Amino acid sequence: MSDPAQDLVLVHVDHHAGAVRTPVLELLTAGRALGRVEAVWIGDAPGADALDALGRHGAAVVHHVPADQGELLPPDAAHVLARLVEEAGAPVVLLTSTFENKELAARLAWTTGAGLVVDAAAVDRTADGRVRVGQQAFAGTWTLEAEVSAPRAVVTVKANAVPAEESAATTPEVRVAAPAPTGTTPLRRVERVERPGSDRPSLTEAQVVVVGGRGTNGDFGPVEDLADALGGAVGATRVATDEGWIGHEAQIGQTGVTVSPRLYVGAGVSGAVHHRGGMQASGTIVAVNSDPEAPIFEIADYGIVGDLTTVLPQAAAEIRRLRG
């Protein structure tokens, strides 16, 4: 068997407004443990800052696939990646775990005969070179270890699974690939509206997430205030998004966003299994709820039976005081 350290690991780069999205740096870091890392950038040519970020995290080569039609549809993007994978003979492809990338990954694995893993929480290789992943299952109550038995692996990795670390700085070589094709699928995009950015970190990438549920009664003020004191993101339960108290994109749970921050704070969150599925793998779980019977207390490291409208502002004020 060839030396796994020489195997090519292709990392698909998510970027926005010319900047590399943070979880990609985590992928590059994870990729270095699997082999030789090269990045794939689809879109307008990457700028100096982006190349610098990719280089500092270990990408020796950046394959630039020109695409002027905006964000590629997953089947078109899969076509691009499949071509690169075949040409370069890459046995491993890593992507971030967004909805679009899971679809892209599925198409790519189907086309290239690769084994497919989505939502990996850890990735490494066995002694004999197989790609091995760690995963959470059943609302975070089980931990799985799985191996890819196919010779090629396509893996989407959850944000925050691996801390991003820089390697010896290199200036990546940019190789311009053939432009992205269009029309590989009869699927057509009629409209795409990017969600406006927020001053807060994004939910999937945040190290701290403060979540409001039914118990907020629609007032997210205390939740946002504590999130800001902690430099965290704001999330919500299904009830809160269904009530229209906050946008649907903030919904944490099995059918919404899955988060695994270092710190999760649930305020007025009961902890139904649907919600737990999206947060149970968090590092430290704090819960504030006026109902002592709320199921979230069963999984909380630190539970407070109390009124969130007094507990949260007090905690936020104290955190700001301690920080000076």
Add this chain to the structure above:
Amino acid sequence: MKIVVCVKHVPDLQSDRRFTEEGRVDRSQGDGTLNELDENAVEAALVLAEATGGTVTAVTMGPQDAEDAVRRALQMGADDAVHVLDDALAGSDAFGTARVLAAAVRRLSDDAPVDLVVTGMAALDGLMSVVPTLVAAELGLPAATLGAELTVADGVVRVRRELDTATEVVEAPLPAVVSVTDQANQPRYPNFKGIMAARKKPVTVWSLADLGVDPGDVGEPAARTRVVSATPRPPRENRVLVADDGDAGTRLAAFLVENRLV
């Protein structure tokens, strides 16, 4: 319009869900149910069929008990159902599953072409969300996934979807595969009439041979990934529960500082 809805039988969310020693979802506990997210798919299929005078066929694959999933779809109003049942299916990965579901759709197209395949956004046991895409790939059809809104007009299916950073509207000509989210509709609850009617509705059982699928292409031997260990997460240790006596916020801040979380 001829519609196929793919459904899965999964362990009840509220039950004590487990993995077997082989690392497979334990389906022997007898507390399986129609995957909740597939109810949205059945509802979407029924609404379209009602509007166009079409039919809905529910398709599932899985062990004997999996029939409960299509039974539930029949109770909701599906016209008939298919259960792909074969010992060789055990341990199938997403690719094997998609191969079989696609073969069932092809077989159902023998008498009249299937216009639309509808699925839920994910199965609540595996949560991969990739089977709709793979079924579409197997069938050579476009996939409009994660529809929070679904409409069909003039032979084109249109879907509005909420992605991680954007909202999109995509459309595809029929025949096509779509998946719908739990935002797409409010699934109907089967009424007494529906439950009685479902008893008389046919569930066709097909084996892999009936579908012309090579058993070597599915099941555990063909799976491209293998679970090597499955472990229940240990309970969290040193948990603290306090009642607020007026200073819980301050104490929380101290806890966070102490644990270097601030």
